Structures are given as structure tokens and as C-alpha cells.
Amino acid sequence: MKLNALTAHEILDLIKDKQTTPQAVLDEVQQHIKQSDKDVHAYVRLAKNSNISDVSVDQNAIPIPIGIKDNICIKGEETTCCSKLLTGFKPPYNATVIEKLKASGAMFVGHTNMDEFAFGSSTENSFYGVTHNPWNLECVPGGSSGGSAAAVAANEAIWAIGSDTGGSIRQPASFCGVVGLKPTYGRVSRYGLIAFASSLDQIGPLTKDVTDSALLLNILAGHDSKDSTSVDQPVPDYTKALTKDVKNLKIGVPKEYFVEGMDAEVKASVMQSIEVLKQCGAQFVDVSLPHTEYAVATYYIIATAEASSNLARFDSVQYGLRQNPAQKRKTTLVDMYEESRSVGFGEEAKRRIMLGTYSLSSGYYDAYYLKGLKVRTLIKNDFDKAFESVDAIITPTSPTTAFKIGARAKNPLDMYLSDIYTISANLSGIPGISIPCGFSKEGLPIGLQILAKPFDEEMLFRIAYTFEQNTEWHKKKVGF
Amino acid sequence: MKYETVIGLEVHLQLSTNTKIFCGCANKFGEAPNTLTCPVCLGLPGSLPVVNKKVLEYGIKIGSALNCKINSFVKFDRKNYFYPDCPKDYQISQFDFPIAYDGFVTIPMDDNGEKKITIHRAHLEEDAGKLIHDAQANCSLVDYNRTGTPLVEIVSDPDLRSPQEAYDYLQVLKLTLQYLNVSDCDMEKGSLRCDANISIREQGDTKLGTKTELKNMNSFKAVKVALEYEENRQRQVVEAGDRVVQETRLWDDAKNMTLVMRSKEEAHDYRYFPEPDLVPFIQDEKIIEEIRQSIPELPAQKLERVIKEYQISEYDAKIIIQDACLAGFFENCTKYYKDTKKICNWMNGALLQEINSRKTTITDITLKPEDFSLLIKKVEEGLISNLAGKDVLKFMLDTGKSADVLIEEKGLAQVSDDGALKEIIQQVISENEKVVQQIKEGKDSAAGFLVGQAMKKSKGKANPKKVGELIRQILKGDS
């Protein structure tokens, strides 16, 4: 097998045995991108200098080529959130996760495609054009971390990082047949992640298997004094949780998730997966998350309100694209603001900024934003209560498999509803992982979502690893 | 018709912490543009704020000194508005849980009474950057050095009833804040800024009239004059049968009037919401108490105490407590010299004159209280003349030498020796026969002239008291 098709832990073994070198792996990844990214378009920018790392490769180094979502700041490298408005912006600093990756010896392949400012579930809202699903180029890769998921699936990166605000790691992982993890809110520093919704955003790994996910989280996780919302709690060695043992674990299946709108094939795959875990000794019980139906509405109030404020700074005063109205002789400051933002933001960004501004505006705050925060409490309480009796919860990651490019572009609400199973984890701050659990008749991957208590990523790894070791889904490779 | 003026003030105070409120950039004034910035205070994408502990501490200190209640639950909120000096286009401020609320300060009234002015709230926030407008190039330049400087905004209730009361309130507030040592309180440098809300209503009305907001006053005097102007303007508007328009007006120092600020297109809709990048603060009662204990004696208490303890006049005491360090200097002096009244005279006279003309402060001069006391003692004991004493003080400030050394060096010791003085006096008497005659005829006051002449002849070294005595003695002997 080619080096770029291997997992990180396989490559690390080869390097250790002196059968290959980090440079050889990087070369092969870059070579492969030249051929395949014309079709996939996972990257928006390839790194000129991949050696973001200063450290020489020592025994503890993890010199793995990595794709970075275009909303994570790398010093001196253009970082744009795939927005026209941020064209040319080169941050003068590194995100904390980039510093951590540097210290681990990582090699930076490039910035990956995403929905503009992470607004979307298909990567169609990118200024740089859509990314194609490696399993079927006519389909979307999911989003918003579609570029990262597609890069890993197409062997254009050994692993990648994305960000997840309402499912933006897990849903594309599910669509592209890779492993995607959203850690507990506060587990990974957000410093240097260009914010979409500050109280929901988390950075996490997209990998080819569960072992790699644990390895990458080992690098990313940890307290950061630059992020007031990062939690000062010791980071366990997540690879220690990779035990093939789920005996006597109690896993909940929320009845509210198995209702209308779910693809029959998705449902069948999830049910089959439950059987696999049952055979491994896990116990399944029904749980109720009664406020599930309110999650999408709550999410779109909170996330857009925060986003409307977070994206205000993109005003062209300091950096990015500045556009002045053409017809006017003299440009006022307000003209500059309005024209730059009008030209620079895509449709979905405008829609969300408008919605968020509306729900915070005078006279509507109580009816929308405050209400959203209150319902968020109810949704969080649902999980708290459920986790009193179970160790984890299992759901589908998405109600459907990857859809055709353009299929949901007309009605924004249709797109919003594709995050219905992933949003609640962000609202309640809990960790969630999506792992491959089957394929549709059309050959598109299906994802299984596992949710656990805050800071119990080990539980996710334990169950996911057990499942993976007892199935063959993760071994199925795309033709790239 | 009689009108009543209603004024409320908003004071912004820059806190003199080492670093900015949300990042480690130095909190300094007067550096080259954009040299004290980082991703956080520039509001660069991805950056996040972290609260400076000292800012919370100073907030509690200020709140306590202004007799406020301190919120045990404190959080920060975002105030959203677009402006180029506000790099995130929202300001991190405090909306519904400010650090302190419901306090008061006491201002003096004409009738020797006092009036309590309610402090509505004091909240923490970040300062904006600095804009320089270039009319010719039709552009503005933005310097973000000031962005993120910690501010506390102190909002009074509309309790003030005249521009003079507003002025007095600011004086009392500033003095109190100076005592806390949390800010320069320098309006010229912009570390203390004041906006005013003013309305008028018919005497006896309980409903507030339509207010205007005044900005751009850069001294307390300007605040007073602007309020006087606006009070008048509003009265004229009402008397002409018109209505006061709610608007922001800028004080124009050169034109001596307030002018309408071109109103923004939309009403203020700041869309406040809890800052998700910061977590709340639960203030420990013990820590609040500790900070409270660290507050020094405040001006009002000090005034009362020094009058009582040192038996000095209220007039003198008020001058001394204008500056906590000055008051400290005074109290130190009293350890070395008993006559507190004399110390006051010297401090509030000669010393302050020198300090002011040198544009320095009591803390920046090298004068030691013991040296200063010794100087006063020498003068009062007649070792040197009052005039010479003032010269010695100048030399002391110039050289840092002690009074003793300087009197010796400059040969300023008074001549009190009878023999030497008598010689001079005899000369003076013989040169001023007419005056001598007047004295002999009973016009005792004319003796002063002779004393003056004798002093002149001795080049100021003669002890005037002694000279007077001797003149009278000699003339008596003659008659």
C-alpha cells in the first residue's frame, strides 16, 4: 500500500523501524494531491513550507502530514475561512493547536476547504468552490469541515483537523467515511480558531481510524491560559482507552432520534451496529432526550447571534478585502463598511449575520436570544439526566448519507436540518465521535455517532475502538 | 417661569495597571502608533481575551471607595457597534452585572451643608483606539495603542442640580480616585474623561425633561462652562416654545458653545449579550473585604481628622488634603516641629508656590519633612529672616542640601549681635532725622520705616525684631 494511504500509527511504526522517513511520507502525500485534488478540491491552499515544526524528529515526535481547516490561524500563512472578505489575511500568530502540532513535529500540508466561516453542512458555501466527496464526486463531502474530511478520505492527508460548532467535524466525517471527533467544550484551546459561535466551537481531529483520533487528540488537548474557556484538567493518554472491551457498559439509544426523516439505510446500519456492540457485551437501554426537537431552532438562535458579533470585526479597516462603492466620488466610512461586507460575505454568511443581529436587536432579545439560552438549559439537562443512567449514547451522525451537490442549496432550512443529530452535543458541551458503520447501496458511507459525558472522551474511544476492531468498515478504501 | 436643571455625569477613568485589560500589552501613553498591540487588542480573528486580575481588584477598590455595593457575581458583555477605533466592532463591557452599584459621594454645599450624589453604577470595560482625522486627505488614521486600556465607567444618578454641583462632584470624585492610586486622573492626557447628560424642567416637576448628552469637554472647567451654556440654550429653546431635541452635542472649546454631533443614521441598538469568550466571576466575600481593608484613608475622613488632630483651619486643611502625599508630608513635618499652623503657612505658601512654579509635585521633589521643619524652626527662632528662609527653601529644592548647610554656606544667619546692630541703627537715625522726630512725637508706627532701612543696610541679615527693639531703646534713651 502507498504511504499516503496508511494511518498515522502505521506510518509511525514504519518510521520507527526505519522503513520510511517523514519526508518520504510527505512527498507521497504531496505527489498524490497533485493528481487527485483536481477532482476532490479538498485544499484551498497548499503550504509552501510544510515544516511548521522546529523540532528535529526525535523518538517522541509525531511527524505526520496534516491538513488544517482554513479557519485555524497559521503565522504568515494566508488564513481566510474560505471567505472573499479575508482574502490575503496572513495572521501574525499561530493558533495554540498549531503551536502544539509544531511541538509534536507535524508537517503542514495546506489549508483545507470549508463552508465560509463554517456556515454550512456541505462545503458548498466556500468562496473557493465546492469540495467533492471522494466516494462520489457528484456528492458533497458534508461540512463545514468538508475539505478536511475529504482530504483524509482521499488520502491527501494522513490526518486533519477541523472545527465543530453544530456537527461540522462529525457530519463530514460521516459523509466521507472517516473518524471525526468533537471534544468536550473546553478540552481543546480555541485560541487562533477564527470564531463562528464562541460558546459552541471546538477544534477536533479527522482521522482514518479511532487509534489515530486518540493519538491526535493527545496532541491537541490541554489547558491554554490564552483561552478563558479552556479547562484546566489533566489530559489522559487517550491511546490507553483503546481497549477492546465494552462489557457491561450501558449505552442509551434516544427514542427521539429515530423518527421521521431518517434514511432507512442509515437506520438499518445503526441498528446493525448496536447488534455488534451488544455481541461485545454492551447493554442497550432506551433513553429520552425530550427537548431534541428544539435543538435546531435553539442552535440557530445562539450560533447566529454569536456569529453576528464575532464577524463584525471583518470590516476591512485593518485587513482583508476593502471595497468602496464604484459610483461615488467620495467614500464615507459607512460606505466602505457596507460595500466591503456586501461584496465580501457570501449569501449564507449574510443570512446568518442578519438572523443573529435580528435576535439580539432591541425588542427581540428576550423572545429570541434569551429564550434560546433557556432552552439550551433544558437540552443540557436532558443529557445530564440521561447520563445518570448510561455511560454513552448512540445515534446516527446524520439522518442521510452524502447528498448531491446543489440538492439542498435552495432552502436554507433543509440544510440546517441535516445537523439535527449533531447540534445537541454542541449546545450541551459534551464530546461526540462519528465512526464509519456501513455503506448505502450507492456506496456512500454511513456514520455512527457516540456521545459521552463531558471530559469522557475515553469512553468514546473505548466504544469506538471496540466497534472498529469488530467490523471492517474502516478498512474500506476509496478509489483515490 | 422657574426652571430646574438636572444633570447626571458619566466619568471614564483609565486604570493605571501594568498591562491592558484583556492582554499582556503594556498600558502606556505616548508611544509610537501601533507599537503596543497584539492579536488580542487588535481584535485579530481567532484571538481571545483573558481578564487582568488587577483590573477587577481596582474595580472593587473604586466601588468600595464610592460607597458602592460590590456585586458578588460579575460578568462581561459585548456592546456591539461599528467604529474604526473599536477593532472587534464590539466593546467588551458590563451590562447587567457591573462590578459595583448603588453608592454615593458627598459634595459640599454653599450653606456649609452637604449633598449626597448617588453613584448609579461603576462598570469595567475596554478603551478604544485613537483616531486622527486628516480633513485635507479626507481620511482618518487609526492607532490601536490605547485599545484595551482598562476603564472604569462611573455613572451618577441625575442628582446634580447645577453646573457648579457638577463641578464640585467631579472635584470630590477625582480627589477620592487619586487617593486610591488606581489612575493618573489626568484629563489632559485623557485618563479621566467626562460626558454629561443635562435636561431642564419646570420647578416642581417630577418628570425628567428631554436630555442632551454633552461630550468633548477636556477639563472640569470646560464641563462647567459647557453645562452652563447648555442650560441656557435649553431654557431659550423652551421659552421660545420649542422642544429640546434628544441628541449628542460636542463642546467646542474655541467657539465656547455646544454643537450638534451629526447624528448617526440609526438609534443606538447595541445588542448587548453575555461575552461568551469570558467566564463569570464569583467574588469571594473575604477577598472583597481584603481589598476594602487596603483602601487608604479617603479625603473626607482625612480632612476631618487633620483639623481635629492638628488644630488647623479648615481652609489650610483643605489645601493640604488636595493631595494625599502633601497631607502625608504635612503629618511628617508635625513630628519635627510643634507649631502646626506655621507648618501650614509655609507649606501652603512658599512650598506650594515653588512646587507649582517648578511644575513638579510633592512626590517628585527631594525635600525631606525633617529638613523642611528645621527651616521653619530657624525662621521662627529668628536665626534667619523670613525672606532669607524663602531663599533657603529654593536652594534646598535646587541642591537637596539641608537648611543648616545652606544657611552656613550662604552666610544667611541673622545678625542679632547688639554691638553690630547698634552701629547700623545709629547710622539710620542720623540719616533720617525727620522720621526720628515723628517717632518722638508719638507716631510709633514710623519706627517700621527705620527698621526697614536698617534691614536694607544689613543686606537683610539683621534680625528685624531685634532691630525694632533696639531702635525704640535708643530713641527712648535720647528723650
Add this chain to the structure above:
Amino acid sequence: MISDKDVKYIAGLARIHLEDDQVTHLTKDLEGILHYIEKLNKLDVTQVDPTSHVLPLKNVYREDEVKPSLSQEEVLKFSVEQRDGSFKVPKVIE
């Protein structure tokens, strides 16, 4: 529920210039989304506390210690327009 006028007002607050057809379009979109959000009205939340932060974090601060700033050069490197060490913008009218 939401009118063209509201949308124009909101666009003004958000500093986004919209052409008339965009206003019509966005009004329709927002109407649909707000209609969906209305489902929250089924819930009585009068007794529920709002959740701004999912974590029970509190009292996170830093000591008052100076850290190095960026140099003027580093700062102006990403500026759209600059003059005299500062960021240049169209004249701010007061």
C-alpha cells in the same frame, strides 16, 4: 412577521449593503427560519435559567504582567492601507 423594513434596519446595524431584490429574498428566507424557530414558543421557560456557558467555569484571569507586543512592522504588514504607522480609513465624520 419580519418586514422589508426590518430587514433594511438589521442590514444597517450589521453594516451590509443590500440591493432591493436581496432585501426581498432575505426577508423571505428569514421569515421561513423565524417561523421554524417559533416552535420554541411551545415551551414555557419562565422558570428556566439561561445557559451562556455550558461549563461551570469561573474566575479565570491572568496576572498583571507585561508580555511582548507585536512590532509596528508586523502589525502593518497585514494592513489594507497605512500611513504614518497607522491604519488608514476614509474620514470618520462626527
